[in-house]
Amino acid sequence: MAEVQHLVVMGVAGSGKTTVARILADRLARPLGEADEFHPPENVAKMAAGTPLTDDDRWPWLRAIRDWLTAHAREGQSTVVTCSALKVGYRDVLREAQGRVQFAHLAAPEALIEDRMGLRTGHFMPPELLPSQYRTLEPLTDAEDGFVVSVDVPPEAVAQRVLDALATRGVPS
Numbered sequence: 339m340a341e342v343q344h345l346v347v348m349g350v351a352g353s354g355k356t357t358v359a360r361i362l363a364d365r366l367a368r369p370l371g372e373a374d375e376f377h378p379p380e381n382v383a384k385m386a387a388g389t390p391l392t393d394d395d396r397w398p399w400l401r402a403i404r405d406w407l408t409a410h411a412r413e414g415q416s417t418v419v420t421c422s423a424l425k426v427g428y429r430d431v432l433r434e435a436q437g438r439v440q441f442a443h444l445a446a447p448e449a450l451i452e453d454r455m456g457l458r459t460g461h462f463m464p465p466e467l468l469p470s471q472y473r474t475l476e477p478l479t480d481a482e483d484g485f486v487v488s489v490d491v492p493p494e495a496v497a498q499r500v501l502d503a504l505a506t507r508g509v510p511s
Contacts, residue, residue: 342437441484
């Protein structure tokens with residue numbers, strides 16, 4: 339059996355994680371996990387009120403995502419999951435999952451993301467929290483299995499960039 343591969347589509351709010359991850363999950367024929375669905379109601383209420391989450395708020399959320407990845411790995415399923423995964427420590431929790439965990443960091447200048455967030459509706463994450471996300475963001479390290487993809491093109495093209503990067507890393511598409 340082939341090695342289970344988990345792809346974490348990461349980045350700040352508004353970077354296109356959900357849209358790109360849906361395209362990737364479809365193209366790779368993998369189950370999709372949406373990180374926002376793993377947040378407890380208390381976290382959603384804090385963010386909706388414009389209050390940044392603390393690390394203590396995030397640990398149970400990250401462990402729930404990790405456990406979802408592991409559950410799929412035990413069934414031999416590779417996955418795609420969205421998660422901001424802004425800090426190395428957060429990504430370390432996700433890397434505890436069974437299987438190979440890779441990170442596709444969707445990156446763009448703050449001004450571009452701010453413009454995008456101003457156009458979206460119905461999301462609990464207000465644009466006012468974006469600066470705190472950029473302050474929190476820690477770049478991928480050499481010890482992490484991941485790569486950065488610019489989101490300066492439409493989502494289909496971003497997804498293709500991710501697939502191209504995966505192909506160079508030995509992940510079949």
